[in-house]
Amino acid sequence: MAKLSQDTRIALIGGGKMGEAIMGGWIASDEAPASVLSAANFIVANPGLPRREYLERTYGVACVEQATDIDAADIVVLAVKPQVMMGMLETIANEARFGECLFVSIAAGMTTERLLGALPPGAHLVRTMPNTPLLVGAGATTVCGSSSASVEDVELVRALFSCLGAAFVIEEADMDATGAISGSGPAYVAAMIEALTAAGAREGLSADLAERLAVQTVYGTAELIRKTGQTPEQTRLAVCSPGGSTLAALAAMGEAGLSRAYEAGVAAAVQRSKELGAC
Numbered sequence: 439m440a441k442l443s444q445d446t447r448i449a450l451i452g453g454g455k456m457g458e459a460i461m462g463g464w465i466a467s468d469e470a471p472a473s474v475l476s477a478a479n480f481i482v483a484n485p486g487l488p489r490r491e492y493l494e495r496t497y498g499v500a501c502v503e504q505a506t507d508i509d510a511a512d513i514v515v516l517a518v519k520p521q522v523m524m525g526m527l528e529t530i531a532n533e534a535r536f537g538e539c540l541f542v543s544i545a546a547g548m549t550t551e552r553l554l555g556a557l558p559p560g561a562h563l564v565r566t567m568p569n570t571p572l573l574v575g576a577g578a579t580t581v582c583g584s585s586s587a588s589v590e591d592v593e594l595v596r597a598l599f600s601c602l603g604a605a606f607v608i609e610e611a612d613m614d615a616t617g618a619i620s621g622s623g624p625a626y627v628a629a630m631i632e633a634l635t636a637a638g639a640r641e642g643l644s645a646d647l648a649e650r651l652a653v654q655t656v657y658g659t660a661e662l663i664r665k666t667g668q669t670p671e672q673t674r675l676a677v678c679s680p681g682g683s684t685l686a687a688l689a690a691m692g693e694a695g696l697s698r699a700y701e702a703g704v705a706a707a708v709q710r711s712k713e714l715g716a717c
């Protein structure tokens with residue numbers, strides 16, 4: 439599966455948050471290779487009827503209840519939770535029509551070795567770890583091949599996810615760590631915005647103003663680093679006037695264990711990914 443065309447059939451198994459974001463992004467994208475795709479290319483398998491009705495209404499895509507109801511596909515995006523992945527794959531493991539498909543997993547923790555053991559023989563598999571900002575075209579996705587994926591398979595998947603933001607091909611050994619940085623990262627950043635908002639409110643600001651300032655500051659700082667190419671360290675130092683308020687803040691945050699908190703959080707996410715991979 440090296441190229442997409444208007445006839446490429448893409449099945450999405452799991453029409454939840456991530457599945458919707460990926461499919462919606464590809465349908466809307468004007469960028470190659472996703473630009474050839476429209477609603478007509480997709481079929482979604484999702485057990486919940488309200489969700490299927492929503493996806494049909496919103497995107498005009500065909501929906502079915504179970505993976506076994508998918509009649510044919512060239513690419514299959516596996517977008518169910520790790521906890522249900524193996525049970526779902528058992529239902530299609532012996533379905534010959536999935537034999538030559540390119541499977542694209544977005545599941546946290548599930549190794550290509552484990553997934554390939556459950557997929558129909560002959561299936562190609564590429565593993566990814568996307569994140570929710572792909573909803574607004576600003577995602578970060580890591581991509582790795584498997585023993586059954588060609589270089590072209592990996593490149594096609596990388597190119598498809600790069601239509602939704604940045605996409606990086608990496609070694610599988612690093613997948614859990616990247617999940618802990620960029621996969622889970624939007625939650626850390628949102629939690630930081632919540633914490634800054636609460637701290638601003640404690641200093642007497644309205645929560646609304648504090649939140650808008652925090653959101654704009656996160657956005658502006660990321661843009662500053664991206665657009666100027668300056669390092670995060672340079673960005674930090676540029677704000678820290680000698681003897682000023684920012685240095686006072688960073689010293690207090692350091693004493694409160696900010697770096698240790700990130701290290702512990704990322705290590706916990708890596709550990710949990712490994713556990714999810716064994717579900």
Ligand SMILES: NC(=O)C1=CN([C@@H]2O[C@H](COP(=O)(O)OP(=O)(O)OC[C@H]3O[C@@H](n4cnc5c(N)ncnc54)[C@H](OP(=O)(O)O)[C@@H]3O)[C@@H](O)[C@H]2O)C=CC1
Binds near residue numbers: 484545
């Ligand atoms: N959320 C995130 O930020 C990220 C998530 N991921 C990965 O993405 C995957 C999906 O996560 P997310 O979208 O957040 O989860 P959701 O719960 O939003 O979506 C999962 C969907 O799968 C459906 N589903 C459950 N069982 C089956 C089945 N047997 N066949 C078909 N569909 C089924 C559910 O339907 P119903 O509700 O009707 O049961 C639900 O709509 C996970 O593997 C996760 O690790 C990766 C990166 C980031």
Ligand SMILES: O=C(O)[C@@H]1CCC=N1
Binds near residue numbers: 546617621622
């Ligand atoms: O929390 C999770 O398990 C998934 C994987 C990365 C982001 N969300």
